[in-house]
Amino acid sequence: MLTADSLRDEQRLPRVPDPGVVVIFGASGDLTSRKLVPALYELASQRRLPMEIAVVGLSRTEMSHEEFRKKLRETLEEHVSGGVSDDVWDSFAGGIFYLPGDSKKPETYEELKGFLKKLDEERGTQGNRAFYLSTSPSLVPTIVERLGEAGMNEGENGGWSRLVIEKPFGRDLGSAKELNEEIRRHFDEGQIYRIDHYLGKETVQNILALRFANGIFEPIWNQHYVDHVQITVAEDIGVGTRGAFYEEAGALRDIVQNHVMQVLCLTAMEPPVSFDAESLREEKVKVLKAVRPIPDEEADDYAVRGQYTRGWVFGEEVIGYREEENVDPDSVTETFVGLRLFVDNWRWAGVPFFLRAGKRMPKKATEVAIQFHSSPHTPFAHDDTEGLEPNVLVVRVQPEEGLSLKIGAKVPGSGFEVSSVNMDLLYGTAFLEEAPDAYQRLLLDLMLGDPTLFIRADEAEGAWRILDPVMRHWARKKEVSPYPAGTWGPEDADALLERDGREWRRP
Ligand SMILES: NC(=O)C1=CN([C@@H]2O[C@H](COP(=O)(O)OP(=O)(O)OC[C@H]3O[C@@H](n4cnc5c(N)ncnc54)[C@H](OP(=O)(O)O)[C@@H]3O)[C@@H](O)[C@H]2O)C=CC1
Numbered sequence: 387m388l389t390a391d392s393l394r395d396e397q398r399l400p401r402v403p404d405p406g407v408v409v410i411f412g413a414s415g416d417l418t419s420r421k422l423v424p425a426l427y428e429l430a431s432q433r434r435l436p437m438e439i440a441v442v443g444l445s446r447t448e449m450s451h452e453e454f455r456k457k458l459r460e461t462l463e464e465h466v467s468g469g470v471s472d473d474v475w476d477s478f479a480g481g482i483f484y485l486p487g488d489s490k491k492p493e494t495y496e497e498l499k500g501f502l503k504k505l506d507e508e509r510g511t512q513g514n515r516a517f518y519l520s521t522s523p524s525l526v527p528t529i530v531e532r533l534g535e536a537g538m539n540e541g542e543n544g545g546w547s548r549l550v551i552e553k554p555f556g557r558d559l560g561s562a563k564e565l566n567e568e569i570r571r572h573f574d575e576g577q578i579y580r581i582d583h584y585l586g587k588e589t590v591q592n593i594l595a596l597r598f599a600n601g602i603f604e605p606i607w608n609q610h611y612v613d614h615v616q617i618t619v620a621e622d623i624g625v626g627t628r629g630a631f632y633e634e635a636g637a638l639r640d641i642v643q644n645h646v647m648q649v650l651c652l653t654a655m656e657p658p659v660s661f662d663a664e665s666l667r668e669e670k671v672k673v674l675k676a677v678r679p680i681p682d683e684e685a686d687d688y689a690v691r692g693q694y695t696r697g698w699v700f701g702e703e704v705i706g707y708r709e710e711e712n713v714d715p716d717s718v719t720e721t722f723v724g725l726r727l728f729v730d731n732w733r734w735a736g737v738p739f740f741l742r743a744g745k746r747m748p749k750k751a752t753e754v755a756i757q758f759h760s761s762p763h764t765p766f767a768h769d770d771t772e773g774l775e776p777n778v779l780v781v782r783v784q785p786e787e788g789l790s791l792k793i794g795a796k797v798p799g800s801g802f803e804v805s806s807v808n809m810d811l812l813y814g815t816a817f818l819e820e821a822p823d824a825y826q827r828l829l830l831d832l833m834l835g836d837p838t839l840f841i842r843a844d845e846a847e848g849a850w851r852i853l854d855p856v857m858r859h860w861a862r863k864k865e866v867s868p869y870p871a872g873t874w875g876p877e878d879a880d881a882l883l884e885r886d887g888r889e890w891r892r893p
């Protein structure tokens with residue numbers, strides 16, 4: 387008989403998914419070798435995958451199964467944390483296959499279908515298929531349509547069929563809606579997994595744990611106690627070899643529409659009734675709906691667009707964005723975005739949310755900082771409180787993952803000088819287990835059929851709805867504010883906060 391305790395024990399057991407095949411469209415590409423295959427390898431090495439699992443890569447480049455395995459093996463070492471074990475690799479690689487083919491052509495799907503049936507017989511993959519679309523966004527509608535036409539929108543012999551769509555999901559609200567409609571012609575919403583790897587990060591999930599596993603934060607998580615919120619996604623790297631992609635995307639589409647908006651949702655949402663996919667996603671959508679619309683003509687009061695110029699990062703001189711490979715020398719594409727948003731609901735009325743994301747900043751730092759109101763009265767002498775700042779709770783998403791609370795404390799000595807100090811918690815030392823990479827978590831959830839940490843159609847559309855007026859305004863204005871690489875963004879970004887009497891934190 388199952389008792390409450392045995393049920394709990396059962397839930398604590400590692401979750402192992404059904405047998406099945408992961409088909410990767412875009413198998414010769416960067417994401418496959420840098421993220422997807424290393425994550426699957428790590429899962430295999432932790433025995434999180436069943437024996438009857440197969441990975442089928444598909445792209446146009448001619449390669450045999452063996453050449454594909456060799457290519458993946460050559461770069462694997464760089465992308466897994468604890469080194470590669472030959473035994474684990476040999477066993478994992480035995481389930482990796484490659485099919486050369488053009489994903490625009492119907493015959494590719496006939497061949498794929500036949501190959502997957504053969505795998506069901508030979509490797510026991512039981513008709514379950516996950517199609518991971520790691521290709522350029524422009525190919526997504528065609529691949530989805532071809533999968534539907536070939537009947538692969540259903541698993542074989544009662545198995546399941548799931549579809550993973552990478553970001554960016556559309557280019558604006560209109561195209562995201564169209565894309566959702568096109569996909570839904572062939573797949574039900576329950577089969578669609580729109581991926582945002584930030585949701586797979588342990589520390590992003592920890593925003594939820596912090597808020598809803600502790601009784602002390604929720605009562606002060608509102609306009610009565612919070613002065614403002616700052617969300618920062620800063621990277622020290624430039625666009626590197628991704629100039630062509632970045633020229634099309636820019637920081638708003640590449641990072642803000644997805645990662646930054648998701649972090650905003652988790653920070654601002656109401657407590658969900660449970661952690662099932664629909665309850666969680668429902669609350670996130672409510673936040674997006676509550677964000678005050680930005681009028682096109684007032685967009686400069688809410689949004690700043692910056693682009694890095696030549697400068698210095700970690701003591702090294704680096705080129706400006708316009709000098710990068712495959713970038714127009716007159717480009718006005720943004721590599722920095724600053725936003726000032728308001729979540730117009732009972733909890734957050736009047737609290738500004740300042741969001742920024744940028745490349746070539748002085749360091750890599752992703753964090754959420756909740757700044758509280760100053761204490762209403764300090765009964766100390768004015769001179770004794772010069773080092774006192776408001777309380778700030780910082781969730782450090784990366785690096786040095788953890789929490790930090792800035793509090794006022796007495797400076798040791800015979801007087802009563804008070805100053806601000808930080809109380810720090812480092813997850814790395816608090817828990818001995820290493821956090822899994824985001825893609826590991828998300829690929830496992832995909833195979834388990836758990837969409838909680840994936841984006842629902844209305845979330846993707848809700849995020850675009852907020853940003854569309856800004857994009858329209860920028861498209862008309864055709865200007866971008868420069869900032870030297872290695873600084874925290876253009877001067878207008880400071881002005882965005884100064885007009886509200888606030889200033890950016892230095893992470
Ligand atoms: N790279 C990254 O860090 C991240 C990427 N993403 C997203 O992931 C997706 C993939 O990115 P990434 O790997 O960098 O892209 P790449 O340009 O490196 O890879 C694209 C892949 O698509 C294949 N391809 C192109 N046209 C066809 C076709 N007609 N038929 C079959 N295959 C085709 C290419 O192979 P071939 O030429 O051999 O056909 C290649 O394997 C994109 O949507 C991107 O936005 C998201 C987050 C991070």
Ligand SMILES: O=C1O[C@H](COP(=O)(O)O)[C@@H](O)[C@H](O)[C@H]1O
Nearest residue numbers: 553583621623640641645752784
């Ligand atoms: O999706 C993307 O994210 C990375 C940053 O991811 P992180 O996990 O290193 O924070 C960014 O560099 C890239 O431009 C973007 O496409």
